[in-house]
Amino acid sequence: MRALPCLLGPRGPLPLALLCLLVAARGSLADGQPSASPFTSLPTHGEMMTKYSNLSLETPDISLTEHSRVPVEKNITLERPSNIQLTCQFTTHKDVNSVNVTWKKGDELLQNYLLNATGNILYAQYMFTIINSEQMGSYSCLFGEEKEQRGTFHFKVPEIHGKNKPLVTYVRDTTVLICKCQHCSPLNWTWYSSNGSIQVPIDVQMSDKYVIDGTSATETRLKITQLSEGDQGSYWCRAALRLGEREERVELVVLSYLVPLKPFLGIVAEVVILVAIILFYETYTQKKKKHIDDGKEFEQVEQLKSDDSNGVENNAPRHRKNESVSQ
Amino acid sequence: MARRAEPPDGGWGWMVVLSAFFQSALVFGVLRSFGVFFVELVAAFQEQAARVSWIASIGIAVQQFGSPVGSTLSTKYGPRPVVMAGGVLAASGMLLASFATSLTHLYLSIGLLSGSGWALTFTPTLACLSRYFSRRRSLATGLALTGVGLSSFAFAPLFQWLVSRYAWRGGLLLVSALSLHLVACGALLRPLSLTEDPAVGGPGAQLTSLLRHGPFLRYTLALTLINTGYFIPYVHLMAHLQDLDWEPLSAAFLLSVVAISDLVGRVASGWLGDTVPGPVARLLMLWTTLTGVSLALFPVARTPTALMVLAVAYGFTSGALTPVAFSVLPELVGTGRIYCGLGMVQMVESIGGLLGAPLSGYLRDRTGDYTASFVVAGAFLLVGSGILLTLPHVFCFSASASKPQDSGTEAVHTKVSLTRKGLQED
Numbered sequence: 028m029r030a031l032p033c034l035l036g037p038r039g040p041l042p043l044a045l046l047c048l049l050v051a052a053r054g055s056l057a058d059g060q061p062s063a064s065p066f067t068s069l070p071t072h073g074e075m076m077t078k079y080s081n082l083s084l085e086t087p088d089i090s091l092t093e094h095s096r097v098p099v100e101k102n103i104t105l106e107r108p109s110n111i112q113l114t115c116q117f118t119t120h121k122d123v124n125s126v127n128v129t130w131k132k133g134d135e136l137l138q139n140y141l142l143n144a145t146g147n148i149l150y151a152q153y154m155f156t157i158i159n160s161e162q163m164g165s166y167s168c169l170f171g172e173e174k175e176q177r178g179t180f181h182f183k184v185p186e187i188h189g190k191n192k193p194l195v196t197y198v199r200d201t202t203v204l205i206c207k208c209q210h211c212s213p214l215n216w217t218w219y220s221s222n223g224s225i226q227v228p229i230d231v232q233m234s235d236k237y238v239i240d241g242t243s244a245t246e247t248r249l250k251i252t253q254l255s256e257g258d259q260g261s262y263w264c265r266a267a268l269r270l271g272e273r274e275e276r277v278e279l280v281v282l283s284y285l286v287p288l289k290p291f292l293g294i295v296a297e298v299v300i301l302v303a304i305i306l307f308y309e310t311y312t313q314k315k316k317k318h319i320d321d322g323k324e325f326e327q328v329e330q331l332k333s334d335d336s337n338g339v340e341n342n343a344p345r346h347r348k349n350e351s352v353s354q
Numbered sequence: 355m356a357r358r359a360e361p362p363d364g365g366w367g368w369m370v371v372l373s374a375f376f377q378s379a380l381v382f383g384v385l386r387s388f389g390v391f392f393v394e395l396v397a398a399f400q401e402q403a404a405r406v407s408w409i410a411s412i413g414i415a416v417q418q419f420g421s422p423v424g425s426t427l428s429t430k431y432g433p434r435p436v437v438m439a440g441g442v443l444a445a446s447g448m449l450l451a452s453f454a455t456s457l458t459h460l461y462l463s464i465g466l467l468s469g470s471g472w473a474l475t476f477t478p479t480l481a482c483l484s485r486y487f488s489r490r491r492s493l494a495t496g497l498a499l500t501g502v503g504l505s506s507f508a509f510a511p512l513f514q515w516l517v518s519r520y521a522w523r524g525g526l527l528l529v530s531a532l533s534l535h536l537v538a539c540g541a542l543l544r545p546l547s548l549t550e551d552p553a554v555g556g557p558g559a560q561l562t563s564l565l566r567h568g569p570f571l572r573y574t575l576a577l578t579l580i581n582t583g584y585f586i587p588y589v590h591l592m593a594h595l596q597d598l599d600w601e602p603l604s605a606a607f608l609l610s611v612v613a614i615s616d617l618v619g620r621v622a623s624g625w626l627g628d629t630v631p632g633p634v635a636r637l638l639m640l641w642t643t644l645t646g647v648s649l650a651l652f653p654v655a656r657t658p659t660a661l662m663v664l665a666v667a668y669g670f671t672s673g674a675l676t677p678v679a680f681s682v683l684p685e686l687v688g689t690g691r692i693y694c695g696l697g698m699v700q701m702v703e704s705i706g707g708l709l710g711a712p713l714s715g716y717l718r719d720r721t722g723d724y725t726a727s728f729v730v731a732g733a734f735l736l737v738g739s740g741i742l743l744t745l746p747h748v749f750c751f752s753a754s755a756s757k758p759q760d761s762g763t764e765a766v767h768t769k770v771s772l773t774r775k776g777l778q779e780d
Contacts, residue, residue: 195521203400287524294531301538302438309544 079110079156088114089178091170093121098177104185106211107269108158115168115178117149129169137166157182160271184271185211189264193278200254204277206264207246213266213273216247221261254281359549360488361689366544367486367494373542374479374498377437380536381417381444381472383505384529385410390513394522399457409460416469418704421477423470425697426557428478432545433693440474441536443467448530452523468533475536477700481693482543484684489628491684496624496677503617503673551690560694569686569745570695574702577679579738580642581706583649583731586714587612587668594724598656608662612669619673627678633747634681641675642739650732653725686745710734 089099119126123144130137130153141152151168167179187208196202206216218239219226229237229249240248247264259281266273361367388410395406427436447468454460480495487494516525564570591612595605623641627634648667655661680696687695714727 192518195519195524197521197523200523203397282520282524287520287527291527291531294528295534298531298534298538301535302541305538305541 079108079158082109082156083107084110084112086112086114087180088116089168089180090116090118091176091178092118093171093174093176095176098179100179100181102181102183104210105157105163105182105270106185108156110156111154111182113153113166113168113180115151115170117151117170117176118147119149119170120147123147123149126170127172131167131169133164157270159269163270182270184268184273185209187213187264187266187273187275189275189277193280195280195282196254198254198256198281198283201250201252202254202279204249204251204262204264204279205246206266206275206277208266208273209245211266211268212244213268215267216241217265217267218247218249219263219265221263226263251279256281256283358547361486361548362546363487363489367483369542370479370483370486370544371494371498373539374483375501377475377479377536377539378499378501379505379509380533380539381476382502383509384533385414385472386502386506387509387513390510390517391522391525394517394525395457395460398522401457405457409457409464412461412465413469413472415704415708416466417472417476418707419701420470420473421700421704422694422697424474424477425481425693425695426561427474428481429557429560429693433478433482433543434540434545436478437475437540437543438537439540440471440478441534441538441540442471443474444471444536445530445534447471448526448533452526452530471533471536475540477696478693479539479543480680481696482546484680484692484696485546485548485689488684488689492627492634492677492681493621493624495680496620496622496627499620499624499676499680500617503613503620506613548689557694560691561698564687564691564695564698567687572741572744573682573686574699576738576741577699577703578706579734579741580675580679581703582710582713583646583734583738584672585707585710586727586731587649587652587672590711590714590718590724590727591665593718594652594728595661597723598661604658608665611662612665615666615669616673619670620677622670623674624677626674627681633745634678634685635742635745635747638675638678638682639739639742641671641678642735642742645671645675646732646735646739648732649735650729652728653723682745706734 085103085105087101087103089101091099113130117126117128126149128140128142128149128151130140130151137153139153139155141154143150143152149170151170153166153168155162157163163182163184165179165181167177170176185208187206189204189206194202194204204218216239218229218237220229221227229239231237231239236252238250238252240250247266249262249264251258259279262277262279264275264277266275392403392406392410395401395409396403399406424436424440444467447463447466450463450467451460454463480498483494483498484491513525513529516528520528592605592609595608596602600608623637627637630637645668648664648671652661652664652668655664683695683699684692710731714724714731717726717730718724720726
C-alpha cells in the first residue's frame with residue numbers, strides 16, 4: 028500500500044476543514060511542537076518521518092469485509108524502533124463514504140489517520156513510530172457502527188527460548204543453563220532463582236558457584252558448579268530489550284547417584300542369575316548325558332557278558348547233541 | 355569331549371544364534387544409537403562435535419583392530435571365556451564413562467575399554483556360529499545379524515528415554531548394565547570340538563597358514579574394497595538428501611526404509627544362501643554387484659519415487675551381502691581356522707571402513723555434491739566383487755550340485771591320515 032494523500036475525512040456533522048484543523052492541532056500537541064499552520068497534519072508527520080528516517084519501515088495490513096464473523100488479528104514481532112504504517116482495507120456493498128472509521132490503541136482513540144476509497148474498498152491507514160516500550164501494544168481499526176468490524180495489530184518483542192524439558196543433573200556436577208534469542212540482541216540479561224514463588228536475583232559476585240557468560244549477545248549462559256539438591260527448582264532468565272522485556276523459565280533437577288544405582292544393581296543381579304542358570308543347566312545336562320553314557324556302557328558290558336555265557340551254554344548242548352547224534 | 359566330524363547344524367546351535375543375535379544388538383546397536391549420548395555430551399562438555407564423535411570412532415576402531423586378539427584367544431581357550439571377559443570389559447568401560455569429568459576420560463573408557471570388550475565378543479561369536487552350522491550357515495548368520503538392525507530401532511528411543519530421565523551419566527550407567535548381558539550371551543557359547551581342530555594347530559600356526567592361503571588373501575582384499583564403499587550411504591545419505599532439499603523428517607523416514615529393507619535382505623539372503631546350490635561366493639558376488647549398481651545410480655535419481663526405490667534396493671542388497679560375506683570364509687579356510695580367519699578379515703576390512711567415509715567427504719568438498727562420492731563407492735563395490743571372481747569354484751557350474759565341502763577338511767583328512775601313519779610307524 029503506497030502512501031495516500033489526505034483527501035477524505037470521516038463524514039460527520041463537522042465541516043471538513045474544521046476537522047482537519049482539529050486533527051492538525053491534536054497531532055502537533057502530541058509532538059510537543061508549535062503548529063506552523065492549520066493544515067499541517069501531513070507535514071508534521073513528514074517531519075517525524077525525516078527525524079526517524081534512518082529507521083526501518085514496517086507495513087502490516089489487514090483485510091476485512093462487512094461479513095467477517097470474528098475480529099481479525101495480526102501479530103508483529105518488533106525488536107528495534109521502527110516506523111510503522113498500519114493499513115486496514117474494508118470491503119462493503121454499502122456506500123464507502125458512510126462508513127464510520129476509528130483507530131484505537133487499546134481503548135484510547137487515535138487521530139492522525141488517512142483514508143482513501145477505491146470502488147467498494149475503503150483503505151484506512153495509520154502511521155506512527157515505535158521508539159520505546161510505551162508505543163508497543165495493540166492497535167485496532169474499527170469499521171461501522173452497529174455491526175462493528177475490528178482488525179487488531181499486536182506488537183510484541185521477540186521471544187526468548189530456554190529449554191522445554193527439565194535439565195537433569197547430579198550432585199557435585201556442573202551445569203549450564205542457556206537462554207537464547209534467535210532474532211534479537213537484548214541489551215541486558217539477568218538471571219533469577221526461585222525461592223518458593225519469589226524471584227531472587229542471582230548474585231554473581233558472591234561466590235564462584237554462579238558464573239554468567241555474556242560473550243554472545245543473542246544468548247546467555249548461567250554456569251552453576253558444585254550442584255546440591257537445594258539447587259533444584261525453577262530459574263528465570265530475563266532479557267531487557269529496547270522495546271520491552273521478556274522472561275523465560277528453565278527447570279533444573281538435581282539427582283543423587285542412588286537414583287540410577289538401584290536399577291543398575293537390579294540388572295547386574297539379573298545377569299548374574301542368568302549366567303548361573305545357563306551354566307548350571309549345562310552341567311546338569313552333561314551329568315545326565317554322562318549318566319546315560321555310563322548306562323549305555325553298563326548295558327554294553329552286560330551284553331558282552333551275556334553273549335559269553337550264552338556261547339558257553341550253547342556249546343555244551345551242541346556238543347552233547349552231536350555226541351548223541353553221532354551215536 | 356567327543357569330537358564331531360560334522361557341525362551339528364541345529365540343536366544347541368540355535369542357542370548360539372540367539373546369543374549372536376543379542377551380541378550384535380548389544381555391540382552394534384549400542385554403537386549406532388550412541389548419537390543420543392553424543393548430543394548430550396556436546397552440551398555437557400562444551401566441546402566441538404568433531405571431538406566428541408571421536409569417542410565412537412575410537413570404539414569402532416578398537417573393536418575392529420582388536421578382532422584378531424579376540425580370535426586368537428578363542429582359538430586357544432574357546433569362545434566362552436573370551437566373550438564373557440569381553441562382556442565384563444565392555445560393561446566396565448561404560449560404567450567408568452558415567453563418572454567422566456573430561457573428554458579424554460571418555461576416549462579411554464568407552465573408546466579403549468569398551469572397544470576392546472567389543473573386540474573380544476563379536477568376532478569369536480560369529481566364528482563359533484560358523485562352526486555350529488554347515489548346511490544352514492547363511493540362514494543362521496543372517497538371523498543373528500538382524501540383531502543389529504532391530505536393536506537400532508529399539509535402542510534409540512530407549513536411550514532417549516534414559517537420558518531424559520537420568521541424564522547422560524545415569525544413562526551410561528544403565529547402558530553398562532545392559533552391556534553386561536554380553537556375559538550371559540557368552541555363557542551360551544558351549545565349546546564345540548570338531549575333528550579338524552587338532553590338525554590345524556595353535557593360533558600361531560593358523561595365522562601363518564592363512565597368510566599363505568591365496569584365496570583367503572584375495573577374499574580379504576575384496577572385502578576391504580567392499581567395506582570402503584559399503585558404509586558411505588550410512589554416513590552421507592542424510593546429507594545428500596538435504597542437499598536435494600528434502601525435509602529432515604522425510605529424510606529420516608527414508609533412512610528407516612533403508613533399515614527395514616536391510617533387515618529383510620539379511621534374512622532372505624541367509625535363507626537363499628543355504629538353499630541355492632553351489633558356492634556362496636557366487637551369491638556374494640551377485641549382492642555386491644547389485645549394491646554397487648544401486649549406489650552408483652543414487653546421484654542419477656532426483657525424484658522422490660526413484661530415490662525411494664533405490665533406497666529399498668540399496669538396503670536390501672547391502673543387508674543381503676552381510677551374512678553371505680561371513681559364510682564364504684568357512685568354505686575358504688575351513689571351520690578349524692575360522693576364528694583366526696575371521697579376526698584377520700575384520701581387522702583388514704576395517705581399514706576400508708575407516709577410509710570410506712572421509713574419502714566420500716573429501717570428494718564432496720572437492721566436487722560440491724555427493725555424485726562423485728556415490729559413484730566411487732559403487733565402483734569400490736564392483737571392483738571388490740570382481741576380485742571375488744578369482745575365488746575357487748566360483749566359475750565351476752558343472753561340477754558341484756551340492757556345497758563344496760569346507761576345503762579345510764580335505765587338507766585336514768590328509769594330515770590326519772599322515773599323523774595316524776606316523777603313529778603306526780612308531
